[in-house]
Amino acid sequence: MVAGLSVKRICKAFPDATGAMGFPVLKDISFDAKPGEFISLIGPSGCGKTTLLRIMHGLDTPTSGTIFSRDKKINAPAHDRAFVFQHFNLFPWRTVADNIGYGLEVRGDDRSARQDVVRKMVSLVGLNGFEKHYPHEISGGMQQRVGIARALSLNPDILLMDEPFGALDAITRERLQRDIADILARTPKTTLFVTHNMDEAIYFSDRILVFGTKPGRIVEEVIVPLQRPRQADVIRGSREFADLREHLWSLLSREMDL
Amino acid sequence: MLTYWRKRLPDVTLHLGVLLLWEIACRTVIPPMFLPPPSAIVAAFAETSRTGELWTQLRQTLSVLSVGFGLAAVTGVIVGVAMGTSKTLSRFLDPYVNAMNAMPTVALVPVVIIWLGLGYEAKVFLTWLVSFFSMVISAQTGVQNIPFSYLDTARAFASNRWAIIRMVVLPAAIPFIVSGIRIGLGRALVGVVVAEMFTALSGLGYMLTNYGNTFKINFVFVPIVTLAILSIVLNSCLQWAEKKLTPWNRGRNH
Ligand SMILES: Nc1ncnc2c1ncn2[C@@H]1O[C@H](COP(=O)(O)OP(=O)(O)O)[C@@H](O)[C@H]1O
Ligand SMILES: [Mg+2]
Numbered sequence: 001m002v003a004g005l006s007v008k009r010i011c012k013a014f015p016d017a018t019g020a021m022g023f024p025v026l027k028d029i030s031f032d033a034k035p036g037e038f039i040s041l042i043g044p045s046g047c048g049k050t051t052l053l054r055i056m057h058g059l060d061t062p063t064s065g066t067i068f069s070r071d072k073k074i075n076a077p078a079h080d081r082a083f084v085f086q087h088f089n090l091f092p093w094r095t096v097a098d099n100i101g102y103g104l105e106v107r108g109d110d111r112s113a114r115q116d117v118v119r120k121m122v123s124l125v126g127l128n129g130f131e132k133h134y135p136h137e138i139s140g141g142m143q144q145r146v147g148i149a150r151a152l153s154l155n156p157d158i159l160l161m162d163e164p165f166g167a168l169d170a171i172t173r174e175r176l177q178r179d180i181a182d183i184l185a186r187t188p189k190t191t192l193f194v195t196h197n198m199d200e201a202i203y204f205s206d207r208i209l210v211f212g213t214k215p216g217r218i219v220e221e222v223i224v225p226l227q228r229p230r231q232a233d234v235i236r237g238s239r240e241f242a243d244l245r246e247h248l249w250s251l252l253s254r255e256m257d258l
Numbered sequence: 259m260l261t262y263w264r265k266r267l268p269d270v271t272l273h274l275g276v277l278l279l280w281e282i283a284c285r286t287v288i289p290p291m292f293l294p295p296p297s298a299i300v301a302a303f304a305e306t307s308r309t310g311e312l313w314t315q316l317r318q319t320l321s322v323l324s325v326g327f328g329l330a331a332v333t334g335v336i337v338g339v340a341m342g343t344s345k346t347l348s349r350f351l352d353p354y355v356n357a358m359n360a361m362p363t364v365a366l367v368p369v370v371i372i373w374l375g376l377g378y379e380a381k382v383f384l385t386w387l388v389s390f391f392s393m394v395i396s397a398q399t400g401v402q403n404i405p406f407s408y409l410d411t412a413r414a415f416a417s418n419r420w421a422i423i424r425m426v427v428l429p430a431a432i433p434f435i436v437s438g439i440r441i442g443l444g445r446a447l448v449g450v451v452v453a454e455m456f457t458a459l460s461g462l463g464y465m466l467t468n469y470g471n472t473f474k475i476n477f478v479f480v481p482i483v484t485l486a487i488l489s490i491v492l493n494s495c496l497q498w499a500e501k502k503l504t505p506w507n508r509g510r511n512h
Binding site: 078082085087154 | 407408410411412413414415416417418421425426429430432504505506507
């Protein structure tokens with residue numbers, strides 16, 4: 001069974017220009033992610049979603065509070081979690097294949113094992129034939145496929161994705177959404193997914209945490225009562241989908257108006 | 259290949275025209291003691307390569323240059339990268355490196371002579387000294403200017419310090435490092451010639467001084483032209499190496 005994640009009373013404030021602690025970005029965030037659960041974090045810009053995701057990975061330290069996984073405190077990145085960045089963050093000097101294999105190389109897997117995994121990942125994300133390309137030679141959608149493959153190659157228990165489709169056009173976004181849903185159905189992972197997009201949140205999630213801003217906090221936990229895996233076209237026409245969307249919209253528009 | 263030469267044809271014609279004008283000017287208005295005509299320089303080249311003098315002296319210069327500049331490149335990049343990755347180290351060394359880089363190193367010739375004498379070591383050391391600091395600074399600047407997102411990504415994949423240096427810092431800084439090496443090469447060439455003229459005379463520097471003192475101006479142009487060619491050839495090699503080392507950089511910054 002993959003690991004879950006337990007977020008306990010996380011607060012975060014960044015020091016301001018004078019060095020004093022500024023206004024809190026995150027205030028008292030607590031929730032549990034059950035093993036294999038898909039949780040979306042949705043909320044207005046600047047409410048601290050990225051910051052929270054980074055803290056969950058150990059990339060940032062909270063001002064107070066703790067995150068546990070398998071009863072161990074998280075305070076630095078590790079290979080049983082993997083992070084997908086909003087802006088892909090590929091290394092321009094590495095080819096597609098070498099970018100995908102970066103985490104494996106750091107972990108110390110030997111070359112032949114790495115090549116096997118990379119080959120599998122390349123076909124999993126549909127990049128066959130592009131292994132030797134450099135990031136600047138491929139489209140944004142393909143770059144994010146590389147970012148996702150790089151994360152999945154570690155076969156992590158926990159997948160942290162920060163608006164992975166945010167920088168992509170609508171068609172590419174839709175295609176990648178379906179591919180990711182397929183991949184997660186085959187190799188379940190505990191997934192934390194930051195998004196701005198309500199449809200995306202409903203389509204993927206077991207649970208949606210709706211964030212408010214100033215300070216960033218969870219205003220409501222919305223449970224999506226639809227069986228996973230889901231068929232995008234089927235659920236989008238369903239009654240539950242329309243109701244959930246309506247509900248999310250009312251919550252978010254209230255937060256945006258603040 | 260044919261189209262290549264056809265495209266170059268106007269340029270080639272132009273430069274041949276310049277040479278021709280130079281030749282005519284020297285035979286008519288410019289006194290030969292002032293500027294020799296190209297034909298006299300070519301003859302001087304033929305003469306010095308027939309006697310073997312050119313090759314002997316060129317070999318000497320190349321020997322000093324390759325050892326001095328080679329050591330400077332290796333040590334400069336190592337020190338520069340170290341300073342770029344360690345705040346403590348750069349805070350401590352920055353003033354010295356900047357001062358040494360800003361100083362006209364020719365001023366140190368007497369000191370080097372007192373320390374190392376007039377021989378090969380002194381020349382190698384001077385060449386090293388003239389080019390080392392600029393390469394330190396370029397490598398350091400390259401490392402310090404690596405975008406945060408690269409280092410952040412490396413950390414997100416739990417890279418340790420050594421992995422970050424090897425797999426992120428070095429490749430990310432390579433364009434800076436190579437351009438620093440090119441600047442360093444220019445300075446090293448100056449360094450070799452200065453060393454050869456101001457310590458025991460040798461190499462192309464010897465040819466410059468010797469033919470200069472005896473007013474054989476057409477022979478003075480042999481080392482001058484050789485140094486120009488050397489500089490162009492070595493620079494092209496570095497440019498080629500840079501392309502090979504950073505295939506990912508093509509179409510990004512160029
Ligand atoms: N490194 C930082 N230093 C100072 N302030 C930061 C830093 N990172 C984020 N912030 C601030 O924290 C708030 C939340 O940012 P972020 O987590 O990126 O929000 P979101 O991802 O929800 O849009 C913003 O107001 C942002 O300016
Ligand atoms: Mg964000």
